[in-house]
Amino acid sequence: MDTLTTIFAALDARVTAAIFLLLVGGGVLAYPVLAGSGQKGDVKRRLKVPSPGVKEPAAAQPAKARNATQEKVVKSAQDFYARSDPDNVARLRMRLIRAGYLDPRAVGIFFLARFVAMVAGGVAGMILGATLFAEASGATRWLTVLALAAAGYNAPGFALSRQMATRMREYRDGFPDFMDLMIVCSDAGMSMEAGIERVSRELMQTYPALGQNLHLVSIELRAGRSMDDALKSLAERLGLEEVRSFATLLQQSKELGTSLSGALRVFSDDMRHKRMSLAEEKAHALPAKMSIPVTVCILPVVIMVAIIPLIVKFSTGE
Numbered sequence: 001m002d003t004l005t006t007i008f009a010a011l012d013a014r015v016t017a018a019i020f021l022l023l024v025g026g027g028v029l030a031y032p033v034l035a036g037s038g039q040k041g042d043v044k045r046r047l048k049v050p051s052p053g054v055k056e057p058a059a060a061q062p063a064k065a066r067n068a069t070q071e072k073v074v075k076s077a078q079d080f081y082a083r084s085d086p087d088n089v090a091r092l093r094m095r096l097i098r099a100g101y102l103d104p105r106a107v108g109i110f111f112l113a114r115f116v117a118m119v120a121g122g123v124a125g126m127i128l129g130a131t132l133f134a135e136a137s138g139a140t141r142w143l144t145v146l147a148l149a150a151a152g153y154n155a156p157g158f159a160l161s162r163q164m165a166t167r168m169r170e171y172r173d174g175f176p177d178f179m180d181l182m183i184v185c186s187d188a189g190m191s192m193e194a195g196i197e198r199v200s201r202e203l204m205q206t207y208p209a210l211g212q213n214l215h216l217v218s219i220e221l222r223a224g225r226s227m228d229d230a231l232k233s234l235a236e237r238l239g240l241e242e243v244r245s246f247a248t249l250l251q252q253s254k255e256l257g258t259s260l261s262g263a264l265r266v267f268s269d270d271m272r273h274k275r276m277s278l279a280e281e282k283a284h285a286l287p288a289k290m291s292i293p294v295t296v297c298i299l300p301v302v303i304m305v306a307i308i309p310l311i312v313k314f315s316t317g318e
Contacts, residue, residue, distance in 0.1 A: 098239045099163040100209055114156045121152025167209050171238045174207030176275065178214070179246075179268035186261040192250070193221045213237055242271055 089107055096106045103109075125148035129141035178199055185195030200214035213234060220230040231247035246267065253263045 094236070095160060095164060097237050098167060099160055100167055100212075110156060110160070114153055117152035117155050118149050119152070121155075122149040124148050124152075168239065170207055170209050171213075171240055172242075172275070174203060174210040175240065175242055176268055176271045177206070178203060178210065179264060179271060183261055183264045183268060186264060192227060192260070193218070196221070210238075 092110065093107050096110065101110075122145050125145035126141075128148070129144045181199040181202060182195050185198055186192075190198065196214055197218040200211050200218055203211035203214065205211075216237075217230045217234050220233065221227065225233075228247060228251055231243065231250065235243035235247060249263055249267055250260075252258075253260050
C-alpha cells in the first residue's frame with residue numbers, strides 16, 4: 001500500500017486523472033464480457049423454454065441480466081465499427097472465421113479486446129514511467145505510454161494472424177487426406193453427401209478444425225443447400241484455392257458425366273505433388289537463409305580462434 005501511495009504521489013494531477021479514467025473505462029467495458037463468459041449460448045438459451053406456471057430460480061435472473069448486458073455491449077461495439085468502416089468489419093469477420101471463431105459476436109468481442117488491451121498497455125506504460133523512468137523527462141514517459149498502448153492495440157491482431165496461419169497449415173496438410181478418404185467412400189458406392197459426413201467424423205481426431213468445417217458442410221447439405229454453394233462457402237471459410245478447385249472439379253464432373261472417383265484420384269495426386277514441390281522449394285531455400293546466421297554468429301568465432309593465437313604470439317615476442 002505504501003508503494004502505491006509513493007507511486008501516485010510522484011505523478012502529477014493530470015497523469016493521475018488519466019490513469020483513473022482509463023481504469024474506470026476499461027473496467028466498465030470489460031466487466032460484461034468477462035462476467036458472462038461462462039454462460040450458456042444463444043441457442044441453448046432459446047431452446048430452454050420454461051413450463052407454464054413454473055418460475056425461474058432467483059439465481060438465474062442475475063445471470064440472464066449479465067448475459068443481456070454482455071450481448072448489448074458487444075452488439076453496440078460491432079454496430080459502431082460496422083457503421084464507421086463496413087469494409088474493414090467484413091474483412092475482419094472473414095479473418096475471424098478463417099481463424100476458427102464462428103460466433104456472430106466475434107467482431108464485437110475482438111474490438112472490445114483490442115480496446116481493453118490498449119487501455120491496459122497505456123496504464124502499464126504510466127506505471128512503468130512512474131517507477132523505472134521517474135528521473136526521465138515527461139516526453140520519455142508519454143512515449144513509453146504511447147508505445148505500450150500501441151503494442152496492446154496490435155496484440156489481438158497479431159494473435160489472430162498467428163491463429164489464422166496455424167489453421168491454414170492444418171487445412172493445407174489435411175485436405176489431401178480428405179481427398180483420399182473421399183476416393184475410398186466413392187469407390188465404396190457412397191454418395192458425395194454421405195461421404196463428406198463420414199469423412200468429417202474421421203478427420204475430427206487428426207484435423208479437428210478441418211473436420212469441423214466439413215461437418216458444417218454436411219449440416220448445410222442436410223438443410224437443403226446445394227453442393228456447389230456449400231463447397232463455395234467452405235472455400236471462403238478455409239481460404240484455400242484447392243477447395244475452390246475441388247468445387248469446380250465436382251461441377252465439371254457432374255456436367256460432363258465423367259467418373260467421380262477417377263477425377264478425385266487425379267486431383268488428390270496433383271495436390272500431393274504440389275505439397276511435395278512446396279516442401280522441396282523450402283528445402284532448397286534453406287541454405288540461402290542459413291547464410292546470414294552462419295556469417296553473423298559462426299564466422300566471427302572461427303576468425304577469432306584462428307587469429308587470437310597469432311596475436312598472442314606476436315605480443316609476447318616469441
